Amino acid sequence: MGKYNHLEIESKWQKIWEAQRLYQVDLKAAESPYYNLMMFPYPSAEGLHVGNVFAFTGSDIHARFARLLGYDVFEPIGFDAFGIHSENFAIKVGKHPKELTDNNVINFRENQLKKLGAMYDWTHEVNTTDPKYYKWTQWIFIQLFNAGLAYQKEGYVNWCPSCKTVLANEQSEGGNCERCGTEIIQKNLKQWFFKITDYAERLYNNLKIIDWSDIIKKAQENWIGKSEGVEIIFTTVDNKIKIPVFTTRPDTIFGATYLVLAPEHPAVDVLTTDENKSSAEKYRSNTIKKNVLERTDLNKEKTGINIGSFVINPATEDKIPIWIADYVLFEYGTGAIMAVPAHDERDFDFAQKYNLPIKQVIFPEEKSSETEGNVLKKAFTGRGRLENSGKFSGLDSDEGGVAIVSWLENMGYGKKTIKYKLKDWCISRQRYWGPPIPIIYCDDCGTLPVPEKDLPVLLPELRDYLPNGSGKSPLARVEAFVKAKCPKCGKDARRETDVSDNFLDSAWYFLRYPSSDRDDVAFDKDLTFKWLPVDMYIGGPEHAVLHLMYTRFITMALHDLGLIPFEEPFKKFRAHGIITKDGVKMSKSKGNVVNPDEYIKELGADTFRMYLMFLGPYEEGGDFSDKGIKGIRRFLERVWSSVHHTAINENPIEDNDVIYFIHSTIKAVTEDIKSLKYNTAIAKLMEFLNIIRDKGTLHRKVIETFLVLLSPFAPHIAEEGWNCLGHQQSIFKSSWPVYDPALVVKETTEFVVQINGKVRTTLKLQAAVDESFVKAKALEVDCIRRFLQGKTIIKTIFVQNKLINFVIQ
Structure with missing residues (x-):
């Protein structure tokens, strides 16, 4: 057998796997369905970059691991090909987006994804630009339209x-x-x-029960922006118009000295007095030109216009002026705020600029540097003691807030409510x-x-x-x-x-994969029930509040319409890490992306897969540098020589150190793959290979176990080695090895072996091994076999870590 030729081996096995349809699971007959999914790619003209390959490889490792555990794994792939990004690039290069997309898809599929050695079932490929696909995207729109x-x-x-x-x-x-x-x-x-x-509350509450990466759940929680507070009614002095105001600090209402409306608020047209109309209209026109970030920037100078009307503060019964200001957004809360400058930083700055009253109603329990004499130097936003608050003065602000809410509700001035930032x-x-x-x-x-x-x-x-x-x-x-x-x-x-x-296209694609061959339904009822929700979904953290939020919403809506039997799309979601180049995230706009094609051609897909996974924990990522890739290549060359150039020992394993390292490696690699710590799993495999090579000869059982452990990371060389050991079936039809807990204990102990109470020999074994293991080892010893020849064992006495005694007759 010659040197390790990755081009020959990888091409050979990719063709065999495809010809044998190794990765095509029978969706109807599968007994242990496991749906493993990676976010499908946008087929850009530049092709996959190293960051993409990192993401796809990690997901594929999990899929192969699940298959070896005995699951019928469905790992489909497709293309998210509609959208502004595709169209903008087509405009830039002067081509039609369809022509460009079709060519890009072919390049992605044939020249890149298939060469990675992933176990994709290409028979269920979807493409969002295919009329057979977007027919059902349009159908989903209609279902939502009909449901209001x-x-x-x-x-x-x-x-x-x-x-x-x-x-x-x-x-x-x-x-x-x-x-x-x-x-x-x-x-x-x-x-x-x-x-x-309409789904804000469920989207928010379900975050507590879904098994997703914490970083994603936190991002969605912040984006939904649940706020529990009070909606308080402020009435104009003529008692004609009631303006609801939402606040999370009802304890400060006695300090509200003016009201601020968003410039877009419909009440502005009615409440602006004639002498203020011109300035108000000019201000509103300028506001329209600003985006949300500009309007809400805490560091920008606060501006506003007094529109000339007044409302009554329901707590103090004082007449307070109405202003409009661009820092208040109509789409948030009620589009109106009660301004409490003593206890809100924005309101404080605004009041100081326009010489509006600042009335402190909450005082710290201890003397604060925020006051100078009786004048506030800045807003006091903490909790404390209520003062200047009528009958509530003297109460703790939390206790007082509860009492004020109860009073407002009894008086008909307000009610407890929940608002969301989500729009x-x-x-x-x-x-x-x-x-x-x-x-x-x-x-x-x-x-x-x-x-x-x-x-x-x-x-x-x-x-x-x-x-x-x-x-x-x-x-x-x-x-x-x-x-x-x-x-x-x-x-x-x-x-x-x-x-x-195009985020609607990707909000339901996971439902389509199992039924991609059906023209009469979007998703087959039986297959959907059997295969969904997705067991493991992996993708980038940048999709936290776009794709992942929309997917959850569409799933809930379809569930409520009786079209699917579950309301969350994925049983488990894990966000993969980011691959950087010289410390900067790879992106086409920065021009720092690394094309994987040459590395795969020169060193092999297995080498590249393992190198990317070795950069750091999968959920964290790492910085790409090709300095260490040759080390991974040398490791695989040692794997090759271990299988092809070393005498294989067919005898049982007797070396306790080897037994220990087999079981401890199985345990470590199993646990690391489950927790997506692929880098430490690879390190353990490297250590194990060094140990077993140092022993001189390799036992068949040892090298077979090693190849199975290696196979999710480097499928081609593992398959080749498995085949060279005489196996006719694919390594991916074998089973993941199981470790014995007793054999991962490093300490050894001496077991006395007795026959009818007389010591015949001793055995040095791992501590904590069980009776069956000690018995099996004892029966392998020649002198014990001689004493037992022609005899019957009528009883076995076993004392943990001390002795085994065979009672014979």
Whole structure:
């Protein structure tokens, strides 16, 4: 046998696995279904980079491990190919997005993913741009529309001037477009939304029970932004208009000295006095130009306009002025706040600038440096003792807050309530490359869904697909597409020309995989019940409040509609770590991505897989440098020579050190794979190989066990070694080795072996081994076998760590 030729070995086994359909599980007949899933990739023109390979490899290791444990593992793959990113790149290079996407998918599948040696079942591949797929994306939209969960409204939305489309709040966090980085502006458009806010409480509460990475659960918890507080009614002095205000600090109401409305608040039109209209309108116009980040920046100078009207503070019965200020957002809370400058930093700065009253109603229990004489130097935001608070003065602020809420409720001025920061999901996109929203507008019948029998609404192949910034999709320029017949009355009607957010495509793809060959249903009922929810889902932490939040919402909605029997999509989710280059996250925009293709060609997929997993814990990642990759290659060459150039000992293993290292390695590698600590599992395998090579000869059982432990990490060389040892079936049809707890104890003890109470020999074995093991070892000793020849063992006496006595006759 020659040298380790990775190109020959990896190509050979990839072809054999595919020909044997090794990774195609019978979804209907499977007895132990296990659905292992990695987030499907966006097929970019640049191809997979090292960070992608790191993510995919870790997920595949888990899948192979589960298979060796005896599960029928389903590990599908597909492509998230619609969306702004694909369209923007197509515009940049002057190609049609369909042509570009089709070529990219072929490159991803044939030249990259298949060469990684992952156990993907390609027969269930999905592509979000395939009409057979987006037919069902449109069908899901219709189900939500019919259930009242999809609606249309006009309002200010996040607009990217560069991408020329609307963005969801989650896609514009930080005030910039997540795709191109352009600063977003606010634009007034009629858009389609999903009522994700109807599910805010369940989305929040279920975070306590789902088995997900803590970093993701915390991010979703913060994004949902649950706040328990009180909604208090402030009434105008003429008693005509009631303005609800939400606060989490009802204990401070006696210190409210003015009211602030969001500039977009509908009450502003009515409450602004004639002498203030001009300045108010100018201020509102300027506010529209600002994004959320600009408006809520704590460091920016606070600005506002007094609109000339007043409300009554229900606690003090004082008349307080109404202002508008851009730091108050209409979509958060009620769009109005009671300003308590003594106990809120923003309100304090605002009051100082405009010379508004500052009334302290909570005092610290001990003297504070925040006051100078009787004047506050800055807002006191802590807890303390209530003063200047009527009958509640003297109470602890927490105790007083409870009493104030009870009083407000009894007086009809307020009620306890819960608010969420989460806002409804805007799914309209004024672009070309996406599934058309399946809606028809009829002047007589109104807004209607496309009949399900007419799905899919096909995306026409436009040559001129560039957005023009008009606020309308390029599809609006295609008369043949726009014209439609009303499905209800048959009269001339118009199609919706926006396409849906590509995050809708990915919010349900995991449901489609098992049923990807079905044209008559989105997801087969029996297969869905059998295989879902997904057992293990792995993906990037950057998807915490986009894909992962939307997926949970769509799953809950489909569950409530009786379409699926579960309300959470994944039994377990783990966020993989990030691979950096020189300490900086790899990204195409930074130009620091590393292409894996040359490494795989030069050193092999097995080497590259193991090297990436050796960089650090899978859930943390590491910094990529190819300095250590040659060390992994040398390790695999030692594996090769151990199998092919060493005499294999067929006799039973008698060396206690080897026995200990076999079982301790099985234990360590098993535990490390379960906890995704692949780097330490690999280190243990390296240590074990060194130990067994130092022994000179390798026992068959030892090398077979080693190859099975290695196989999830380096499947090609493990399969080749297994085959060379004479196995006809794939190593991935074998079983994961099981360690004996008694044999992972390093200490040894001397067991006395007796026959009818007389000492015949001694055995040096691991401490804590059980009776059956000691008995088996004793019966292997020649002198014991001679004494027992022709005799019958009528009783065995065993004393742990001391002796075994055979009573014979």
